[in-house]
Amino acid sequence: MTFSIIGTGMYVPPKIVTNDDLSKTLDTNDEWIRQRVGVQRRHVCTGETTAELAYQAALRALENSGCTPEDLDLIICSTISGDLVSPALACVVQKMLGASCPAYDVNSACSAFLFLLETAAGYFARGKVKKVLAIGAERMSKLLDWQDRGTCVIFGDGAGAAVLASGEGYIDSTISTKGNDEVIRVPAFAGESPYSTLEPERPFIRMQGQETFKYAVNAMCSDISKLMQNNRLTAEDIAYVVPHQANKRIIDLACMRLRIPIKKFYVNIQEYGNTSSASIPIALDELNRKGLLKRGDNLILSAFGAGESNASCLLKW
Numbered sequence: 001m002t003f004s005i006i007g008t009g010m011y012v013p014p015k016i017v018t019n020d021d022l023s024k025t026l027d028t029n030d031e032w033i034r035q036r037v038g039v040q041r042r043h044v045c046t047g048e049t050t051a052e053l054a055y056q057a058a059l060r061a062l063e064n065s066g067c068t069p070e071d072l073d074l075i076i077c078s079t080i081s082g083d084l085v086s087p088a089l090a091c092v093v094q095k096m097l098g099a100s101c102p103a104y105d106v107n108s109a110c111s112a113f114l115f116l117l118e119t120a121a122g123y124f125a126r127g128k129v130k131k132v133l134a135i136g137a138e139r140m141s142k143l144l145d146w147q148d149r150g151t152c153v154i155f156g157d158g159a160g161a162a163v164l165a166s167g168e169g170y171i172d173s174t175i176s177t178k179g180n181d182e183v184i185r186v187p188a189f190a191g192e193s194p195y196s197t198l199e200p201e202r203p204f205i206r207m208q209g210q211e212t213f214k215y216a217v218n219a220m221c222s223d224i225s226k227l228m229q230n231n232r233l234t235a236e237d238i239a240y241v242v243p244h245q246a247n248k249r250i251i252d253l254a255c256m257r258l259r260i261p262i263k264k265f266y267v268n269i270q271e272y273g274n275t276s277s278a279s280i281p282i283a284l285d286e287l288n289r290k291g292l293l294k295r296g297d298n299l300i301l302s303a304f305g306a307g308e309s310n311a312s313c314l315l316k317w
């Protein structure tokens with residue numbers, strides 16, 4: 001027994017920052033960002049916390065699934081940008097929802113929602129849970145150096161959620177990690193220990209753009225090919241690929257190499273930017289609410305990110 005997704009939800013803060021807005025304070029422009037990344041605008045928190053984004057997405061997913069917080073056996077959040085180091089974001093959301101089940105976070109950067117699904121699948125396989133609330137929530141705006149045009153134009157804030165219930169929808173998955181902390185790195189805030197001899201690092205995202213790009217295309221292509229081969233699927237058998245929304249050019253290149261028509265890749269980076277681990281559940285919710293998914297459709301979700309951690313899974317809707 002694994003799980004099926006029975007409801008989805010998403011939430012983004014109302015404040016929209018366009019490329020033109022950014023070009024007022026940065027040496028950048030709309031044309032560069034659209035062409036090199038594919039982002040046109042992103043939603044950015046003003047007074048909202050990461051927990052509020054997660055809570056709003058969770059409410060919508062619960063409503064969509066017909067479940068209440070009392071029905072939940074487990075809440076897992078994926079995040080690298082929670083409001084607190086401890087307790088976990090999932091604990092804060094549990095309290096906001098009034099739920100009483102166990103709750104914890106998974107951190108695997110932009111791939112974390114798929115690592116979360118793999119974790120949840122283990123609980124279902126052992127018959128430990130019947131309903132799980134899965135949330136990806138990120139306030140990337142607080143991890144950005146807003147003077148660094150190589151990173152701040154890419155990311156955005158938002159949350160997506162899904163309610164998982166016992167079923168046979170999680171067909172196959174592949175997850176891997178190389179343990180690289182150089183291509184993308186987000187140092188944690190360092191305290192003020194009088195004994196520390198370590199040089200404090202600025203707690204903002206640093207990224208080697210081109211290295212990340214190459215890794216991302218290779219990871220997506222090899223993960224998706226593996227799932228298709230293992231499950232004897234051709235491009236015709238796939239209804240949608242839901243890729244992590246990091247860069248439209250990464251998606252275009254992967255699509256060409258995989259020979260899957262671009263119309264099967266769901267893309268919304270133009271609207272939200274890269275919302276890290278929230279990007280896949282946000283995209284899933286959009287597909288669901290637009291009525292683009294039919295029962296029995298094969299979906300491939302595919303993500304990659306810091307740590308050179310990547311994951312893909314095959315879902316039957």
Ligand code: COA
Pocket residue numbers: 027028029032033036037110149150153184207208209210212213216246247250274304305306
């Ligand atoms: N606006 C205008 N110019 C910019 C710019 C911006 N926002 N950011 C960088 N540039 C400039 C650079 O300074 C450089 O100028 P130079 O040629 O005068 O030195 C030029 O554009 C090209 O820079 P480069 O870094 O080679 O561009 P790129 O085509 O590799 O695009 C990224 C940069 C970051 C958009 C791209 O590498 C990328 O998306 N990588 C993957 C990142 C990613 O997916 N991260 C998340 C993983 S989960």
